[in-house]
Amino acid sequence: xxxxxxxxxxxxxxxxxxxxxxxxxxxxxxxxxxxxxxxxxxxxxxxxxxxxxxxxxxxxxxxxxxxxxxxxxxxxxxxxxxxxxxxxxxxxxxxxxxxxxxxxxxxxxxxxxxxxxxxxxxxxxxxxxxxxxxxxxxxxxxxxxxxxxxxxxxxxxxxxxxxxxxxxxxxxxxxxxxxxxxxxxxxxxxxxxxxxxxxxxxxxxxxxxxxxxxxxxxxxxxxxxxxxxxxxxxxxxxxxxxxxxxxxxxxxxxxxxxxxxxxxxxxxxxxxxxxxxxxxxxxxxxxxxxxxxxxxxxxxxxxxxxxxxxxxxxxxxxxxxxxxxxxxxxxxxxxxxxxxxxxxxxxxxxxxxxxxxxxxxxxxxxxxxxxxxxxxxxxxxxxxxxxxxxxxxxxxxxxxxxxxxxxxxxxxxxx
Numbered sequence: 376x377x378x379x380x381x382x383x384x385x386x387x388x389x390x391x392x393x394x395x396x397x398x399x400x401x402x403x404x405x406x407x408x409x410x411x412x413x414x415x416x417x418x419x420x421x422x423x424x425x426x427x428x429x430x431x432x433x434x435x436x437x438x439x440x441x442x443x444x445x446x447x448x449x450x451x452x453x454x455x456x457x458x459x460x461x462x463x464x465x466x467x468x469x470x471x472x473x474x475x476x477x478x479x480x481x482x483x484x485x486x487x488x489x490x491x492x493x494x495x496x497x498x499x500x501x502x503x504x505x506x507x508x509x510x511x512x513x514x515x516x517x518x519x520x521x522x523x524x525x526x527x528x529x530x531x532x533x534x535x536x537x538x539x540x541x542x543x544x545x546x547x548x549x550x551x552x553x554x555x556x557x558x559x560x561x562x563x564x565x566x567x568x569x570x571x572x573x574x575x576x577x578x579x580x581x582x583x584x585x586x587x588x589x590x591x592x593x594x595x596x597x598x599x600x601x602x603x604x605x606x607x608x609x610x611x612x613x614x615x616x617x618x619x620x621x622x623x624x625x626x627x628x629x630x631x632x633x634x635x636x637x638x639x640x641x642x643x644x645x646x647x648x649x650x651x652x653x654x655x656x657x658x659x660x661x662x663x664x665x666x667x668x669x670x671x672x673x674x675x676x677x678x679x680x681x682x683x684x685x686x687x688x689x690x691x692x693x694x695x696x697x698x699x700x701x702x703x704x705x706x707x708x709x710x711x712x713x714x715x716x717x718x719x720x721x722x723x724x725x726x727x728x729x730x731x732x733x734x735x736x737x738x739x740x741x742x743x744x745x746x747x748x749x750x751x752x753x754x755x756x757x758x759x760x761x762x763x764x765x766x767x768x769x770x771x772x773x774x775x776x777x778x779x780x781x782x783x784x785x786x787x788x789x790x
Contacts, residue, residue, distance in 0.1 A: 376458070376469065383399045383403070384398035384445060385419070386398035387401050387429075400445075404439040405439050411442045412442075412443040417445060420445060421476075423478060435475040436476025448567070449567075453481055456475075457475050508581050511579040511717060512716070515528050516576045516752070517573060518573055518574050519573040520572055521741060521757065523614055524629065525722075526781075527561060528720045529562075531721070531723065532587060534640070535711065538555050538642065538677065540594065541596065542555060553673055553674060554643065556677070557678075558639045558682065559588075559642075560636045562590060562636050566634065569768065573587055591703060592681055592703070593703055594677065594698075594707060595678050595682070596698040597678060597696050598695050598697045600671070601668030601670060601673075604661070604674065607676075611638055612650075612657040614633050614637075615628060615728075617650065617654070618651050618731070622733070623735040626736075626738065639682070639689075642725060644661060646726050649728075724784070738770065738772065739757070745768055755777065755779070755780040756772060757772055758770060
């Protein structure tokens with residue numbers, strides 16, 4: 376039997392498209408000789424989520440006749456593949472006569488297997504002890520509640536740590552003279568629902584770092600010029616919807632179909648987005664030390680292996696990697712916090728949305744817990760409206776008032 380175990384999901388987009396290459400199972404199933412597939416990566420469910428698609432049988436769990444499971448995420452489901460086999464005594468080979476796949480939900484009623492619990496328990500306890508190891512302290516609320524509409528402490532602490540790491544890595548090298556920038560995204564910012572946001576304050580443990588940087592990426596560094604970095608920022612601006620300032624209808628600022636882990640914030644430069652413009656034209660200003668970015672400027676940009684290998688389909692990055700390490704990004708953050716001791720990742724507000732007046736309301740959805748964050752930090756320009764049927768906190772955003780708040784906060788920080 377040939378069982379394909381693939382870290383990939385399901386997409387029916389064109390085979391050459393980025394989404395199909397990220398989620399290749401629809402085409403993988405068409406390769407002759409594969410008897411079953413076990414999938415991941417997409418955090419979706421199959422059978423279940425992919426109905427009314429040619430050659431996909433959601434009832435039997437088949438893709439082009441191949442029994443397939445895509446069992447959610449975080450242990451939410453058990454994927455079960457059933458194969459009806461016959462042995463050919465003449466050829467000495469097995470034949471798959473029929474097959475099916477199903478998902479079994481894992482909930483509180485599912486009993487722990489006692490032998491498995493016995494085997495795992497010592498490692499489990501050692502892991503718990505490790506992740507609770509304290510490494511530092513912060514008075515700053517490191518949250519991602521509003522990370523997709525304003526600069527935030529999550530990307531700030533990641534970028535500070537990555538720049539600190541790079542300064543030591545490149546000291547005395549041929550690249551020592553190049554300015555160092557850093558790119559990071561708010562990795563936990565609503566993808567799994569209204570409770571899926573970063574919230575760290577007080578004691579920082581090793582486990583806290585996973586709340587800040589959930590993926591086990593490794594550090595990559597690219598050498599790029601100013602124009603290439605502008606293209607990078609423009610790609611990240613797909614985070615936003617195009618806003619019509621004259622519309623009287625409510626408009627959501629953020630394109631929630633765009634993954635938050637692709638909304639890169641690049642520290643070390645200053646830039647502004649105009650979200651009334653279409654995708655590809657939203658970056659209206661990008662400067663380094665007061666000078667507009669251009670092709671004559673060169674930088675080192677610290678990122679991760681996902682982006683450095685083409686993940687997210689960002690231009691230029693993968694073609695210009697000068698350093699691909701096995702250093703885990705999380706480990707760099709841990710070392711930085713251990714070195715500093717008490718960290719204070721107050722956002723530099725180096726990126727902004729151009730303040731615009733709109734006829735109708737601008738909306739943003741986040742965790743309902745964001746209400747307390749607004750109140751504790753006296754943030755103006757973001758007002759809580761309601762909790763919707765799906766449990767999201769819905770907020771009204773006044774970009775003009777928010778810009779005034781950010782400017783005043785920056786002045787207070789300087790003083």
